[in-house]
Amino acid sequence: MDFKNGKELLERCAQEGCSISQVMLRRECVLGETSADEVKRRMMRVLEIMRESAVSPLKTPQRSMGGLIGGEAKRLSAHSAKKRDICGPVLQRAITYAMAVLEVNASMGLIVAAPTAGSSGVVPGLLLALQEQYHISDERLLDGLFNAGALGYLAMRNATVAGAVGGCQAEVGVAAAMAASAAVELMGGQPQQCLDAASTVLMNMLGLVCDPVGGLVEYPCQSRNAAGVANALVATELALSGVPQLIPFDEMLAAMYAVGRRLPAELRETALGGCAAAPSACERCRGCS
Numbered sequence: 133m134d135f136k137n138g139k140e141l142l143e144r145c146a147q148e149g150c151s152i153s154q155v156m157l158r159r160e161c162v163l164g165e166t167s168a169d170e171v172k173r174r175m176m177r178v179l180e181i182m183r184e185s186a187v188s189p190l191k192t193p194q195r196s197m198g199g200l201i202g203g204e205a206k207r208l209s210a211h212s213a214k215k216r217d218i219c220g221p222v223l224q225r226a227i228t229y230a231m232a233v234l235e236v237n238a239s240m241g242l243i244v245a246a247p248t249a250g251s252s253g254v255v256p257g258l259l260l261a262l263q264e265q266y267h268i269s270d271e272r273l274l275d276g277l278f279n280a281g282a283l284g285y286l287a288m289r290n291a292t293v294a295g296a297v298g299g300c301q302a303e304v305g306v307a308a309a310m311a312a313s314a315a316v317e318l319m320g321g322q323p324q325q326c327l328d329a330a331s332t333v334l335m336n337m338l339g340l341v342c343d344p345v346g347g348l349v350e351y352p353c354q355s356r357n358a359a360g361v362a363n364a365l366v367a368t369e370l371a372l373s374g375v376p377q378l379i380p381f382d383e384m385l386a387a388m389y390a391v392g393r394r395l396p397a398e399l400r401e402t403a404l405g406g407c408a409a410a411p412s413a414c415e416r417c418r419g420c421s
Contacts, residue, residue, distance in 0.1 A: 298392025
């Protein structure tokens, strides 16, 4: 059940007559030499951690270690409670949860790197919001996580998920691609539509730089997780509606990797360019080296 790229993944789905999540689950069972029940048990623990990190800051905000963020998710939640939000229930909840997870990460709490700590809010943000809006069971939500895991595996195998190598397009971009693919499957889409959505996300976030203020995974990382959720939701809607994606996922992943490698060092997690070099950012983090 192993696969090396998106093309092979789709072939496995067609041959077995199953979804991406099912292929990934079987792969984990075979390569890990363990039962499906055990693999699902471990993934359920992943879901529990994701949910806790997405919800706890809404009740008890925590200031980040660098002092740049803290309390944003609770503000969003309060704004929604007053019926002042304009994004709609899925996107509003998704960006709230995504920013909450980054708050937990930046305050040294427990999160799930999906695929990295700096992009850890996107996948749980969107999937938990969909669960609430459409009453999706936890068991079904696991399918979304297995689907997302398949896309993350392909990104790590054939490109990168490191901001220091490929910029934020490789972190939040890949996270959003994972979330979009998972969302498509959860909402009844086919494997090809999942990869179409993932490809659309990478296309729309192509060239996004990694420029953490003060070298900390706090700002603009938190806001970019929210933006990643929005990109994922747009790509999901396009795929489910049948809008074609002209560039296959494998080719888009290769393009993302090539662009990332061409980014100057100042825009790859060194905090020497972009937002990190703005005068106000330097002042907030007490100067740049």
